[in-house]
Amino acid sequence: MADTSTTAPPKQPTSADAALLSYALGLEFAMVDIYARATAAAKDDLKAVAELFGAHHRAAAQSLTGLLGRKATTGRNEKFFAEQSAKAAGGSARDTAAHLAGLENAMVATHLKVLGTLRGIDGAALVASIIPIEARQAAVLVGLSGSTALDDIMALDAEAAIDPETYPA
Amino acid sequence: MNTPMNDNAFNRRKFLQSGGLALASAAILAACGKNDKVSTAYPRIGESPTTTGLPEAHVSDIVLLRTASSLEWCAIDAYTAVAGLGVLPGAVLPVVKRFQDDHKSHAAALSEAIKKAGGEPFECANERINTLYIAPAVELITGNKDKGIEASDTPVDDLLVLAHGLENLAAATYQYYVSLISQPAVRGAAMTIGQDEARHAAVLAQAIIPDGKGIAPSINETTGKANPAAVPGAFGSLAAITFAIGKTSEAGTKTQLSLDTPSLNSLAYEYASC
Numbered sequence: 001m002a003d004t005s006t007t008a009p010p011k012q013p014t015s016a017d018a019a020l021l022s023y024a025l026g027l028e029f030a031m032v033d034i035y036a037r038a039t040a041a042a043k044d045d046l047k048a049v050a051e052l053f054g055a056h057h058r059a060a061a062q063s064l065t066g067l068l069g070r071k072a073t074t075g076r077n078e079k080f081f082a083e084q085s086a087k088a089a090g091g092s093a094r095d096t097a098a099h100l101a102g103l104e105n106a107m108v109a110t111h112l113k114v115l116g117t118l119r120g121i122d123g124a125a126l127v128a129s130i131i132p133i134e135a136r137q138a139a140v141l142v143g144l145s146g147s148t149a150l151d152d153i154m155a156l157d158a159e160a161a162i163d164p165e166t167y168p169a
Numbered sequence: 170m171n172t173p174m175n176d177n178a179f180n181r182r183k184f185l186q187s188g189g190l191a192l193a194s195a196a197i198l199a200a201c202g203k204n205d206k207v208s209t210a211y212p213r214i215g216e217s218p219t220t221t222g223l224p225e226a227h228v229s230d231i232v233l234l235r236t237a238s239s240l241e242w243c244a245i246d247a248y249t250a251v252a253g254l255g256v257l258p259g260a261v262l263p264v265v266k267r268f269q270d271d272h273k274s275h276a277a278a279l280s281e282a283i284k285k286a287g288g289e290p291f292e293c294a295n296e297r298i299n300t301l302y303i304a305p306a307v308e309l310i311t312g313n314k315d316k317g318i319e320a321s322d323t324p325v326d327d328l329l330v331l332a333h334g335l336e337n338l339a340a341a342t343y344q345y346y347v348s349l350i351s352q353p354a355v356r357g358a359a360m361t362i363g364q365d366e367a368r369h370a371a372v373l374a375q376a377i378i379p380d381g382k383g384i385a386p387s388i389n390e391t392t393g394k395a396n397p398a399a400v401p402g403a404f405g406s407l408a409a410i411t412f413a414i415g416k417t418s419e420a421g422t423k424t425q426l427s428l429d430t431p432s433l434n435s436l437a438y439e440y441a442s443c
Contacts, residue, residue, distance in 0.1 A: 009353075060404075115356055115360055124356055
């Protein structure tokens with residue numbers, strides 16, 4: 001039996017897609033700034049990792065901006081940054097890594113939720129290329145937090161998706 | 170001086186002309202005649218054996234999910250084979266067991282998704298991927314006397330590198346299929362599994378190159394090739410996955426293999442069964 005789709009999905013993001021992608025973009029901008037704080041405060045291995053992962057979030061933000069054009073938000077999600085950035089600096093390396101791992105997992109869960117709603121192929125393909133990298137980053141950071149338990153490394157809580165009602169765009 | 174040709178002479182041109190007419194007449198008669206009067210006892214010009222065409226095959230969401238399921242079964246079988254070789258250290262076996270269990274969960278989730286979409290689950294390994302990629306790679310590690318392939322001098326490292334390559338292949342496959350899947354919810358479900366495979370690959374990269382050196386991309390100074398990396402770039406790559414395994418040559422190199430995501434000739438179409 002063939003699948004139930006009768007029309008090909010659009011290539012470009014729809015208006016609803018643009019709103020979802022723009023929300024994700026605001027979170028990516030916030031992650032860039034959170035990692036900037038972490039990089040400034042961290043030492044040794046975690047410093048290099050935070051710098052690298054921050055650059056990856058910047059690349060994700062740039063690509064989302066390129067896709068959305070004038071519909072793209074230009075600023076970070078302020079509430080998310082305000083609540084999450086303090087814990088990314090000032091603590092022990094393990095605590096910082098654990099916090100960043102939690103944020104990466106939240107980003108993965110958020111992108112998966114967005115992906116499950118997007119209609120346009122271009123937006124879906126871009127988000128699908130961001131998800132595995134942020135999942136890998138979460139796995140690495142769990143290790144840097146001191147845990148070697150595979151249950152922790154593989155943990156992904158769909159409920160951890162960042163909620164627009166809690167953190168409005 | 171040329172001698173005028175006799176009109177009644179049976180020359181070559183006339184022979185060919187009359188022969189051509191006869192052949193054309195025979196062809197017309199054969200075309201007008203009924204098939205059951207044509208002898209099939211010996212080969213004739215214009216006849217060919219009956220062929221059966223392949224069933225019509227569309228690349229639907231169901232086909233993509235079935236193919237993803239076939240890859241999961243490849244991974245399940247590969248981890249079974251790897252564990253059965255008896256060369257992995259005890260510390261690695263729980264990782265192999267965990268990853269294999271994850272792939273079983275993925276396969277079960279895909280079967281449910283396929284059934285929900287109205288399709289028939291595909292619960293066996295992808296034969297083409299096994300033949301093209303996995304079997305030759307395992308031979309390079311274990312050796313094959315009949316083919317003159319010597320066993321690897323670093324089998325544990327090579328098994329980890331192979332597992333890393335297969336996990337990357339799985340992650341890339343889900344990512345690629347997002348652009349082909351029509352239903353948004355199915356894309357989300359696919360990448361929920363895909364991000365699991367990416368985490369597997371990240372763990373294996375750090376097992377291959379430990380002490381934090383396997384996190385970011387790096388180059389092997391001996392071979393000049395890229396080392397496995399837990400986080401190889403800013404975006405998931407859809408490029409061919411390359412790695413080197415097998416007996417180390419005198420030049421210090423190993424056999425380079427390349428994996429690509431399943432394409433049209435390796436999909437689990439709806440007419441295919443295990």
